[in-house]
Amino acid sequence: MSALSVALIGCGSIARKHVASIAACPGARLYAVCDVSQERMESMATLWQAESGEKNNIVLFADYRKLLADPAIDIVVVATISSLHAEIAKEALKADKHVVLEKPVALSLKDVDEMIRLAEERGLFVQVCHQLRYRPLMKKIKELVAGGALGNLSMASVTLRIYRPPGYYQTAPWRGTWEYDGGMLLNQGIHAIDLLLWCLGEPSRIYGELYSQAGGKETEDIALGLLSFPSGAKGMIEANSVTLPENLEQSLFLLGDQGVISIGGPKLDRIDRWHIEGQPDTREAALQILHHHDEHIEMYRSLIEACQGKPPGNLIDLRQGRRTLELIFALYLSASTGQVQPLPLAGFSTLQMKQT
Ligand SMILES: NC(=O)c1ccc[n+]([C@@H]2O[C@H](COP(=O)([O-])OP(=O)(O)OC[C@H]3O[C@@H](n4cnc5c(N)ncnc54)[C@H](O)[C@@H]3O)[C@@H](O)[C@H]2O)c1
Numbered sequence: 557m558s559a560l561s562v563a564l565i566g567c568g569s570i571a572r573k574h575v576a577s578i579a580a581c582p583g584a585r586l587y588a589v590c591d592v593s594q595e596r597m598e599s600m601a602t603l604w605q606a607e608s609g610e611k612n613n614i615v616l617f618a619d620y621r622k623l624l625a626d627p628a629i630d631i632v633v634v635a636t637i638s639s640l641h642a643e644i645a646k647e648a649l650k651a652d653k654h655v656v657l658e659k660p661v662a663l664s665l666k667d668v669d670e671m672i673r674l675a676e677e678r679g680l681f682v683q684v685c686h687q688l689r690y691r692p693l694m695k696k697i698k699e700l701v702a703g704g705a706l707g708n709l710s711m712a713s714v715t716l717r718i719y720r721p722p723g724y725y726q727t728a729p730w731r732g733t734w735e736y737d738g739g740m741l742l743n744q745g746i747h748a749i750d751l752l753l754w755c756l757g758e759p760s761r762i763y764g765e766l767y768s769q770a771g772g773k774e775t776e777d778i779a780l781g782l783l784s785f786p787s788g789a790k791g792m793i794e795a796n797s798v799t800l801p802e803n804l805e806q807s808l809f810l811l812g813d814q815g816v817i818s819i820g821g822p823k824l825d826r827i828d829r830w831h832i833e834g835q836p837d838t839r840e841a842a843l844q845i846l847h848h849h850d851e852h853i854e855m856y857r858s859l860i861e862a863c864q865g866k867p868p869g870n871l872i873d874l875r876q877g878r879r880t881l882e883l884i885f886a887l888y889l890s891a892s893t894g895q896v897q898p899l900p901l902a903g904f905s906t907l908q909m910k911q912t
Contacts, residue, residue, distance in 0.1 A: 560863055561587035563629045563653075565620045565644055566636030567596035568728070570658065574633050575600055577852040579607035583860040584631065588615040590623045620644055624651040630863065634658055637728075638743070639736040642667035645682065649674040654681045654863055656856070659750075660742045661877040663735075664905035665885065668878045675874055683859040684877035686750040690854035692845040693825065694751060696838075697810070697817055701755045705832050707814030712756050713792035714748035715820075717804040720797040725773050732773025738906040739775040741884045745795040748806050748824075750880040752791060755810060758879055759783040759791060763896045764887035769798045774910070781887045793887070823849070 562584050564574055568591075578584050586604045591597045594616070601614035617623035624632065624647055632648040633656040634641050642662035648655050649671065661684055662668045675682050688694055700706065720740075730736035737743055762783050766776035777798045783791035807820035807828070815832035819825070825846050830839040855872075862868035885904035890897035892912040 557583075557864060559583055559585040560630040560860060561585060561628050562631045562633060563588040563590065563617075563623050563626070564600065564633045564635060565590040565623065566634065566640075566658075567591035567593065567600040568635065568637075571596075571600055571635050572603060573852050574635055574656070575603050576607050577856045578633075579604065580850075580853045581856045581860055583864065584856065585610070585612070586614060587612075587629060588617055588623055588626065590617040590620045592618065594618070621647065624648055624653065629653055631656060631859065637730040637736055638738055639663055639730065642671060645671055646674060649678060649680055649682075652678060652680065654683075654859065656683045656685065656859060657874075657877070658685045659746050659877070660738055660881055660884075661874060662881065663738045663742075664907075665878070665882065665901060665903050666905070668874060668881060672874045672878065681859060681862050681868060681871060682874045682877075683855060683862075684872045684874060685855065686747060686754075686872050686877070686880065687851040687855045688747050688751055688824070689754060689872060690851040690858070692848045693819070693842060694754075694851075696842055696845065697808075697819075698754060700817070700832065700838060701810065701812075705815060705835060705838065706810060706812030706817065707833075709756060709787070709789050709810060709812045711790050711792075711809075711811040712752055713794065713807075713809045714745075714752045715793075715805070715807045716745050716748050716795035716797075717799040718744060718797050718806070719799050719802050719804075720744070720777075722770070722772055732775050734774055734906045734909045737775065739779075739884075739888065739909070740777050740797045741779050741793075741795060741887065742881075742906070744797055745779065745793070746880060746884065748795070748808065749793060749883060751808055752793070753880055753883060755808075756785055756789060756791060759785045759883065759899060761896050761898045762883065762886045762890055764793075764890040766888070766891040769796075776891075779887065779891075781890075783883075825849070
């Protein structure tokens with residue numbers, strides 16, 4: 557079977573990770589890149605040759621619409637500024653391409669619903685970049701929770717205590733705006749929140765508070781959320797991007813009546829507590845895989861296998877991407893009304909936050 561042709565739209569910071577991951581997958585080959593900056597496109601083409609050892613000339617497109625019209629392309633990676641994700645992904649689906657879609661998948665629920673409709677109508681795959689789910693440690697935790705090893709879960713929390721200096725916003729002015737980025741929770745907090753939802757399912761209500769400590773941007777840099785799940789379990793989100801002078805940690809804490817798992821550290825690969833009644837061997841197994849960080853490659857492998865006809869059960873599809881987005885939107889809504897927000901939400905766009 558010939559390798560699938562991949563095109564990358566958006567050649568900024570995260571694009572490097574995509575190029576390196578595609579190079580690590582024998583079933584795929586980078587074919588084209590697109591950016592409004594010629595220099596960035598050229599640097600991605602050079603990176604591809606260095607990472608893959610291949611000498612194929614990468615086709616450069618300054619206009620993503622022209623790229624999408626190329627019938628040679630099977631998979632499109634959308635890694636542009638966040639406000640363009642939905643627009644480009646919808647056009648890619650209309651052009652019958654499978655999509656790797658960076659988070660956040662969109663900045664409004666209406667856009668996600670349109671993408672879901674297009675993908676399902678056309679039988680196309682969308683792989684949402686919540687890549688931490690592919691990390692072996694996270695898969696182990698999910699497997700234990702789903703198998704009931706922690707017993708009945710009563711409480712879970714995630715924290716994000718990181719630092720984004722003023723230069724982070726100055727070098728890419730779309731960041732820190734409601735219209736183009738969507739806020740710290742949508743940009744940085746989303747991965748930890750996705751893990752919380754993956755383990756516990758959807759909450760039935762949330763109460764949120766936001767605050768902005770640093771100037772020079774519109775969006776929040778501190779966020780708190782209190783969650784209630786249909787089972788009665790409680791959850792907590794505590795996130796900020798102003799922890800001087802550098803990233804401190806992320807954490808995931810899961811508490812059940814048969815055990816507790818608590819992981820943390822700047823890379824979320826430190827075990828603070830791992831106790832499961834009657835199963836001490838699970839901690840040993842977790843220690844063996846603690847520093848395996850090849851989740852981006854695994855994310856691509858899953859999509860390539862699905863495109864090659866294997867069961868797509870391992871994909872993170874748009875319906876899952878929607879749930880994570882919806883929870884963050886509900887926290888934003890609660891923070892702006894001062895009320896507890898029930899889920900599911902009828903609709904929301906980050907543009908609503910501009911008026912609060
Ligand atoms: N999954 C992850 O862990 C992860 C990590 C970092 C960033 N991201 C996401 O990836 C996206 C990009 O983030 P980044 O940090 O690389 O940003 P960036 O600003 O470094 O890169 C964005 C790129 O998009 C390009 N672009 C803008 N308009 C375009 C257009 N019309 N056509 C083609 N290209 C266009 C810009 O020129 C720039 O090169 C964001 O949505 C962000 O949330 C995800």
